[in-house]
Amino acid sequence: MYAIPGATRAAQVEGPSQGPAQSPSPIPSTMDTPRTVAAVLADSQVEAVLDELDRDLVGLKPVKQRIRDIAALLVIDKLRAGLGLQAQNPSLHMCFSGNPGTGKTTVALRMAQILHRLGYVRKGHVVSVTRDDLVGQYIGHTAPKTKEVLKKAMGGVLFIDEAYYLYRPENERDYGQEAIEILLQVMENHRDDLVVILAGYQDRMNTFFQSNPGMSSRIAHHLEFPDYDSPELLHIAQAMLQQQGYRFSDQAEQAFERYLQLRLQQPHFANARSVRNALDRARLRQASRLFADRHREWQAADLCTIEATDILGSRLFAAPAPVHPTGVHHAAPSPASPDL
Secondary structure, eight states: OOOOTTOOOHHHHHOSOSSSOBOOOOOOOTTSSOOSHHHHHHHHOHHHHHHHHHHHSOSOHHHHHHHHHHHHHHHHHHHHHHTTOOOBOOOOOEEEEEOTTSSHHHHHHHHHHHHHHTTSSSSOOEEEEOHHHHOOSSTTTHHHHHHHHHHHHTTSEEEEETGGGGOOTTOTTOOHHHHHHHHHHHHHHTTTTOEEEEEEOHHHHHHHHHHOHHHHHHOOEEEEEOOOOHHHHHHHHHHHHHHHTOEEOHHHHHHHHHHHHHHTTSTTOOTHHHHHHHHHHHHHHHHHHHHHOTTSOOOHHHHHEEOHHHHHTSGGGTSOOOBOTTSOBOOOOOSSOSOO
16 A cells, blocks of 8 residues: 555554445534535535636536536535435546646636535645656656655645656556556545546547546546637637736727637647737737837827737738638648747
8 A cells, every 4th residue: 555644544543444435424413514505605615616617717618517516416415414414425536638728727726625615625725747747767766756746735636637648558668657556546545635637638538548447437527628619719818818907909809809710720729828828929019019119108098908910910810821622721830839
């Protein structure tokens, strides 16, 4: 058994577990025990987190509904435990699959808040890692690295991005399998003090689970994050600008809609990340435009407004889209950068 320093588990003191972890079920006093869903929500303030999720994330309706379903399960489990009913600690390990920039990290942070407020994890923090944080480069290096990460994550959520890179069957000297074995045991033996969320592209995660059935069996919740459509991406862009104290002019908004239509045809599109990169470039063009007129006295509205020219300066608008032999127009890809 892999012992993780700092982990809190009764089985380490009392001996091996004889089955699924059971939450204690004493008969509590009805004077101080929530008896309704409303009482649990008021006590935990979980609904505020769910409202933030709805407000801060555009789209993702299936994901938001699944998070609400999980929260509902946890609330009902608390009511059951409060009434002395047997309540098995639910398995809460998850897989978030989808393309980059679809909000996986943000949802993981909100999930950690929900789990903490309902008392399922002690701290509610998120430790975000990749393969490099877990897997060593020589014999005897992987176990200490993995255990140190797990120690930091105990009491919260361990978010492993691009988790499929842990498994590299083509490399006989790869130590990723050792990290997986440690994770598997800790996910089972410490599931009352740690929630693991695996994330990555959907097809690669499916292949990873097929090659690691032990990992697949420990993941109770699979959430698929869909790509954003053009109206959602425009909404995201407007929200990002507002947070930075900027806004689109009417003409700039129309230009950005055209930009999105072209950019969606390009390779390496990363949803909200690509939108953020596009806005950063637009702000650079705006700054250069204002900087060039050194003697003009600018007003606050001038400094806060992205104009159409700041969008149309993108290389996507520099040349007409080439005509594909089938007659379908395809925007010309840029060899310099995936975000134009």
